[in-house]
Amino acid sequence: MKVLVIGANGQIGKQVVNLLHESNEHTVRAMVRDEKQFNTLKEKGIEAVVGNLEGSVDDIAKAIQGCDAVIFTAGSGGHTGPDKTLLVDLDGAVKSMMAAEKVGANRYVMVSAIGAHIRDSWADSPIKPYMVAKHFADKALVDSKLNYTIVRPGGLLNEPGTGKVTAAENLTRSSIPREDVAKTLVAVLTEENTYKRGFDLVSGQTPIGDALKTL
Structure with a gap:
């Protein structure tokens, strides 16, 4: 499966790109977003494309053309305002879904946030604009024609992964290393038990592959 990673220069995105680059199953x-990041990836022998989620659906479609799947790991970042959250995390995500449909990249994996599907869980959250964006981007994905999986990780850590997680429809907020999130995103690509569904993801005691099969 050829996979476009959107947000490839992010902390999770970089790990997903490396895992896919080393994979015998995927390319x-x-x-x-810019030429410097593009050149760094090309120097490593990784195919790259410059694209902007604030651009048109057609421009994003050109980036996806020829791919079978999309993994969306992009985000406006914690230092931007609600306006960028709206433009990237919501509108940019929806445009990427439209672009994927347009070019026939039917498999779509979304990185969301734990509890994003339950309004009451973030009613008083200090990051409410972000949660609103994730909520409605996820809803748009569910309503699309794409074969989606929505992964909703808990608090993200930069410590080494354990390869063991808890995956379920509704979990109490906890944390998880970014490395384990990245491995889960790659694992769900071909795990049919995750098709057309979303789930929360935190650290746990079950190997990733087993956790996905027993959702």
């Missing part, structure tokens, strides 16, 4: 194309 990768990394979508980044």
Whole structure:
């Protein structure tokens, strides 16, 4: 499966790109925002494309063309305002779904946030604009024609992964290393038990592959 990673220069995105690049099962194309990031990836032998989620659906479709799947790991970042959250995490995500449908990249994996599907869980959250964006981007994905999986990780850590997680429809907020999130995103690509569904993801005691099969 050829996979476009949107947000390939992010902390999770970089790990997903490396995992796919090293994979015997998949190939990768990394979508980044500028030429410097593009050149860095090309120097590593990784196919890359410059794209902007604030651009048109047609421009994003050009980046996806020829791929079978999309993994969306992009985000406006914690230092931007609600306006960028709206433009990237919501509108940019929806445009990428439209673009994927347009070019026939039917498999779509979304990185969301734990509890994003339950309004009451973030009613008083200090990051409410982000949660609103994720909520409605996820809803748009569910309503699309794409074969989607929505992964909703808990608090993200930069410590080494354990390869063991808890995956379920509704979990109490906890944390998880970014490395384990990245491995889960790659694992769900071909795990049929995750098709057309979303789930929360935190650290746990079950190997990733087993956790996905027993959702």
